[in-house]
Amino acid sequence: MTDEAARVKREYYQKYQQENRERLNKYQREWRAKNPDKVREYNQRYWEKKAQLACV
Incomplete structure (x- = not known):
């Protein structure tokens, strides 16, 4: 992908x-409520990785 195409895609x-902030936030809240195990696993991996980077 060219730099120009990447810029246009990002914009x-x-x-x-x-334009869809409320709808996207609502979807995310509902997904997190339905998938607490996945959210917990993600948070655990995130903080473990962050701790490893801080120790380096």
Whole structure:
């Protein structure tokens, strides 16, 4: 992908997210409520990785 195409794609997604902020946030809240195990696993992996990077 060219730099120009990547820039246009990034701008498109930023605009989409701004225009659909409430709907996307609602979807994310619902998904997290339905998948607490996945959220817990993700958070655990995130903090373990962050701790390893801090120790280096």
